[in-house]
Amino acid sequence: MSLIEAIRADGAKLLQEGEVKMVLGYRSRYDRRLPLLITQADQVSALVYDDDCWQNLPTYLRKGEVRSAMPVAIVCRPEGIRSLLVLASEAQIAADAVRVLAIVGNEYRGVLDLAAAAALIKDLPPAPVAPDVAAKLDELAAMPANDRAAFWRDALAPCTRCYACRASCPVCYCQNCVVERNTPQIVSTTAAPHGNFAWNIVRAFHQAGRCTLCGACQAACPQNLPLMLLNAWIERQVREEFAFVSGSGLNEPPFIGSWSPNDDDKFIR
Amino acid sequence: MTDTHTKPASSQGTQGPFEPTLVAFVCNWCTYAGADLAGTSRLKYAANIRIIKLPCTGRIDPLLVLKAFESGADGVLVSGCHPGDCHYTSGNFHARRRWAIFHRLLELTGIDSSRLHFSWVSAAEGQKFADLVNDVVAKVRQAGPFDAVNPARRRS
C-alpha cells in the first residue's frame, strides 16, 4: 500500500468509527496543493500527499469549522507534530483533540495520539536548516554591521504587509496581533522600511522557541522575502546556546517564560 | 543621502562632532538607584543619556528597544539588577533569556554590540553606572549616527 493509500484508509476508518469528526489533509488543484477538510469517509479519495504540500496543517486548527469538529485527525510531518506540541503546551488545543497521521520523510507512521507523536519526535533530530539558508546566515554573520543592515533594508523592502506569513504560521494564532494595536502603535503598519523591519523582526522574535522551521511563512510570502533566514537564525541561537528545540514534548516549559541561572550572560556587563 | 540625526543647534552647533543620543531602559530597584548614587556621589558622566524607568528588567520589552532605535536613538542601554538580586526575585532572569535571543537577532540585522548594550548595575554601583554611560557613549559615538541605511530608523 502506498503512503497516500494508507493515509486514506486510516482517515476513512477514523471517520467511520467516529474516532474523529474531521480529517485534515491535502488536496490537489491544478499544480497546487491546498488543505482539505473532510468529514465523510467517502471523501478520502481526494486526499493527496507529495513534496509540494508545503502548508503546515496545524495552522488550520484555529479555524472555526475545524474547532467545532474536534477531535480531528491531521496529516503532519515532524515539523507539524512539533507545532502541535507547541499549541498544546500553550493551551491552544487539547492534547486529546487531535490524532496525528504521521509522515516521516517518505514513510507513513500510522495514527498516533499526541503523546505517541511526541515520543516519535524525541528520537528525531530537529528540522534541518536548508543548506542555502545556513550558508547565507554564515555569510551575513561575517559581514560588517552596516552591510548587514543594508542587506535587510533591501531584503525587506518589497514587503507589502499582506500578513500571509502570519496567516500561514501555526503558532501565529493571536486573535488581535500586536501589529494591530494602536494605543500605542507598537509596530508601524506602513509598508515603509522601518515598519517592514519592525514587523518582520517582531514576528520572528515572537516565534523564538516556538518556530519549528516548517517554512510555511516563506512559502506563503508573495514577495519571496527571506523569512527563513530570520527563523533559522533564531532557531540556531536557541538550540546552540540553550539546547532548546521548539515543540520537543507535551509538557516542556516554554523557552521564553522559563530561565536558568546558567543562561548566557556573556553579552551583559 | 543626508544624515537624519540632528540635535538642537543650541547646544551641539552644526559643525560640532557627532553627539549620539542614548536611551537607557533601567529597572527601578538597582540601576535607577545606582544612577541616583552616581548623582549623590557627584560623579560626572556624558549628558547624552536619557533614562526611562521601568519597575523591573522583566518589564523591558524587546519591542521597546526596537522602538527606541526607530525613534531616534543612536544607542540603547538596558540595565537592571545582578542575577540573584532582582527585587522581584526572577524578573531579570526572564529578561536575560529574552535579551540573549533578541540581541542576537538585532545583531544579524546590523544593530550590533556597539549600539545595543546590556549591563547589571546594582544600587551600590554608582561608579559602575557613570563609567558605563561614558563607555557606551564613546562606543556609540565611534559607531556613528545610526545609519540612515538602517531600516529600523524611521525617516520623516
Add this chain to the structure above:
Amino acid sequence: MSRVGVFICHCGENIARTVDVVAVAAAAARMPGVVHSVEYKYMCSDPGQQLVKNAIAEHKLTGVVVAACSPRMHESTFRRAAAEAGLNPYLLEMSNVREHCSWVHEDKALATEKAVDLVRVMVEKVRRNRALKPISISVEPTALVVGGGIAGIQAALDIANGGKKVILVERELSIGGHMARLSETFPTLDCSQCIMTPRMVEVASHPNITLMTWSEVESVSGFLGNFDVTIRRKARYVDLAKCTGCGECWNKCPAKKIPSEFDAGIGNRTAIYVPSPQAVPNKPGIDAKNCIMLTKGKCGACAKVCPRQAIDFKDVDKFETVKVGAIVLATGFELWDHSAYGEYGAGRLKDVIDGFAFERLASASGPTSGQILRPSDHTEPKTVVFIQCCGSRDTKMGMPYCSKICCMYTAKHAMLYAHKVHDGQAVVFYMDIRAAGKGYDEFVRRAIEADGARYVRGRISRVYRRADGKLIVRGADTLAGTPVTIEADMVVLADAVVARKDSRALAQKLGVSYDAYGFFSEAHPKLRPVETAVAGVYLAGACQAPKDIPDAVSQASASASKVLALFSKPKLDREPIIARVNRNNCDHCRACINTCPYKAISDLEIKDRNGKVVRVVADVNEGLCQGCGTCVAVCRSRSIDLDGFTDEQVFAELAALESQTK
C-alpha cells in the same frame, strides 16, 4: 484634555547651578498639554508644596510633573501633597533632574537641554496616567524572626510584648547566638550571660512566642502581610516533648572529642550535646556527622540510658509551613577565617586564636573555667599580642570596611587579661583606635592607663613559632618608625566581621538585596535603616552590617516597632501598581502564567448564562501581584498591561524623546 502643571525645583543651588531652571520652565510651558509651569527655590518645602496644591486647584490640573530630586527621595511627599489638594496621587510624576542631571553633568547648556527632555518625557507620561486606587490587603498578625541571637531575641520579645504572635527560628540547638558566648561586655564589663540568660528564658516561656530551634527557613512565598514560610525542622533525633534535659545521654556518649563550636574549638563536646549549660531549650540534639550510631549503625548508648525514651535515631527533617505577616531577619555574622593570612601562620599555629576563642578562655563557664591558658600546652601566657584589623580594612582580602566592634573588644580583652594574669603584658597592634560611642573612648583609655595594655600603632608582618614554643611577632611601630619584635606566648587576632556564608542564599529566597560583602541592604541608608526593599521584611543586628550589642538591640527594637505598626491595622493599603488583563484580547497562551515570579496569574473561566465555559483567559490576583511587569513583556498580543507603566505611557515617553531629535 490634559491640563498638566510643571514645577521645577532649584533645590537651593543643587539643581539651579547646572540647570537653567527658568529656561526649563519656559520650555515646559510650551509643551502640549501643559497649562502651568513654574520654578521655585525649594519645591519640597512647605511653601513649595503649597505652590503645587494651589496650582492644582487654581488651574484645575489633571496631572502634575515635579522636576526635582529622585522620586526615591520625594515622590511620596509630592503625591501626598497632590492628594491633599484633591488630585489622585498617581497623576503626579517626578522628573529626576538632580541625581540624574544637575549632579552628574557640568555643561549648563547640555544639562538644561537634558532637563527639558526629562520634563517632556514625564509630561507625556503623566498625560496618560490614570487615577489609581490603593489596593487593600489583609495582614496576618504574626511575625517571623529569623535568628535567635541578641537582635532576634530583642525583636521577638518586643513584638510579643506588644501583644502579637512571634515565631522565632534558630538554626542552632539553642538560642543566644554569639552574645551567649561572650565573657564580659564592653564598656561596662558586666557578665554577658548574666544579662543574656534571663532574656533567653523569657523567650522560651513567653506565651506569644513559638520557638523553633534547630530549624531553618527553607522557602518563602507570598508578600507583605501574607507570607507563607516553609521551615525546615532539622532532624534533632531527640523528642523535645519527652526530653527533660537530665543530661544522662551526653554523659554516656562515647564520642567525646568533638571540638565545640560554642567554645570556638577551645573545648570539646559529645555527639549528643547541648551547646552550653545555659542553653535554651536546655535539651540536647544529635550531631549526625559525629554520632557513632548514625554513622556506623551501632552504639545507641544515649538511647539506652534515656529514662524517657526521647531518642529516635530514625528522625528525619520535617517541613512546616507557617503564615506570617512580617519577617525580621536577624541572622547575625561570622568571624572571618584568618587562615587566608599566611603571615599570621595561615591558621596552623595553635596559640594564634580568634576573639571568640579568647572570650571562651576568659569566660567563667568556659572550658578553662575562666583561666587564661594557651591552647597548645595549657600554660598561662605571660605576653599576649592582640592584632586588630585582621582582614578588616584590607582591600586585598575583599573587606575594605571597618568591622566596628574589634577596637572595643580588643581593649576589653586586654583588660580581662590584665585582671586575670597580674604579671602578664598585653600588647595591642592597631591601625587606628575607633572608639566612638557612649563611654567607649574612656574604656580604651582605661585599658591603657589603668590596666597597662601597651598599644602600638603598626602592622604585623609575620608571626611564627620558635622551637621553644614562643610566638615571634615581627612588625613595625609606625609612630616611632622602628621595627618591633615581640616574643609572645599567645596571639589574638581581631578577625573581620563578615556576613554569614549563606546570607546570600537566604536573601535570594526573600528577594532582599545585599551588598558586595553579603550583608543585607536596608531600603535607605539613612531614612529607612531597618526596612528592606521587600515590603514586610525588616533587619536587625549584624546581618545588615557589623554592629555591637547596643546597636543591634536598638535596630531590633526599631524593627519590632515597624512590625507592630504594620500589625496595628487588620488591613493595609498598598500601591496599586499591578498588572491587568484585557480579557477580550487574551488568547490564553499561558505565557504570563508561566512567567509570573509570584504565581499571581491563573486561569479564569468565562462562562455563559448556562454555566458552560466559553473561554478561558488569564487573571491577575491583586494581592499576589507585585507589579514587576514581566508578564507584560512576554505577552505577544499585548493583552496584559501594568498600571503605572502601561505600554501607552512607556511608548509615549519614548516618543517624547523622538520629538527632540527631529
